Amino acid sequence: MLIETVLSRIDYIVTVILFCIGLYALIIKPNLIKKLIGMNVIETSVYLFFIASADVRLGPASWQWAGPSEIADAAQAARVAAGQVALVNPIPSALILTAIVVSISVTAISLALSIKIYEHYGTLDTRKIMRLKG
Amino acid sequence: MDMVILAHVIILIFLVATALAAIISRDLLESVIIYSAYSFTITVTYSILRVVDVAMTEAAVGAGISSVLFVAALCKTKRRED
Numbered sequence: 001m002l003i004e005t006v007l008s009r010i011d012y013i014v015t016v017i018l019f020c021i022g023l024y025a026l027i028i029k030p031n032l033i034k035k036l037i038g039m040n041v042i043e044t045s046v047y048l049f050f051i052a053s054a055d056v057r058l059g060p061a062s063w064q065w066a067g068p069s070e071i072a073d074a075a076q077a078a079r080v081a082a083g084q085v086a087l088v089n090p091i092p093s094a095l096i097l098t099a100i101v102v103s104i105s106v107t108a109i110s111l112a113l114s115i116k117i118y119e120h121y122g123t124l125d126t127r128k129i130m131r132l133k134g
Numbered sequence: 135m136d137m138v139i140l141a142h143v144i145i146l147i148f149l150v151a152t153a154l155a156a157i158i159s160r161d162l163l164e165s166v167i168i169y170s171a172y173s174f175t176i177t178v179t180y181s182i183l184r185v186v187d188v189a190m191t192e193a194a195v196g197a198g199i200s201s202v203l204f205v206a207a208l209c210k211t212k213r214r215e216d
Contacts, residue, residue: 007139011183014146018153025157031215033162033207037169040200041153044176047188055183093185100188104195104203111207118211 011052018045032114032124036107043103047096054092142182149175163213166204173197 006013018041025038114124121129152172159165173196180189 007143010143010146014150017150021150021153021157029157031162033204033211034157034165034215036204037156037165040169040196041156041172044173044196047192048176048179051180051183051185051188054185088184093188096185096188097191100191100195104200107200108203111203115207115210124211 011048011055015045015049015052018042018048030125030127032117032126033111035126036110036114039110040103040107043099047099050092050096054089138182142179145175145178145182149179160215161213162208162215163205165215166201166208169204170197170201173200 022038022040022042022045025041026035029035029038117129118124121132123129149172152168152175156165156168156172159168173192177189177193177197180186180192
């Protein structure tokens with residue numbers, strides 16, 4: 001019973017674990033590149049949360065949607081026509097598709113800034129950068 | 135147990151393991167390569183959850199371009215984390 005409950009929510013559990021790992025890297029790790037990897041892990045965990053909320057067990061994916069006449073199985077076609085079949089929600093996948101492109105832009109800008117910081121200060125360690133002046 | 139659920143659980147365990155390894159590793163190049171493996175693993179997760187459009191975009195952008203950008207940034211800076 002407990003195992004079934006955990007298995008049906010395993011995506012959300014992994015989402016929380018990944019968020020904590022990314023947050024740890026973002027707060028504790030002094031290196032800027034390592035902080036960026038942690039930020040990417042956090043973003044991916046949020047994507048996984050959205051995608052998991054879209055998933056309906058045993059329902060057809062959005063690209064498998066077809067009219068009742070195109071479904072070979074007669075009983076399944078009757079269920080689809082009656083609106084009794086759960087379908088995977090396409091809206092979160094469309095949102096996440098946009099968010100992935102935004103995240104790669106954020107990563108590119110942050111890496112460019114990190115390179116500039118390294119050229120200026122000679123280090124990527126935030127503890128040393130905080131101590132330096134000018 | 136359903137085989138798909140079993141595969142899903144194994145992939146998710148591997149996902150957490152790769153995320154931890156990418157964070158813990160001291161060598162930044164090693165960390166970036168493990169992060170690339172993490173991206174491919176989450177691509178498989180998206181495929182199991184049946185959102186193939188997001189899976190294809192993540193494989194191209196997250197695992198491909200992102201790793202190239204990180205490695206290019208590492209070439210311009212230091213490889214060791216200290």
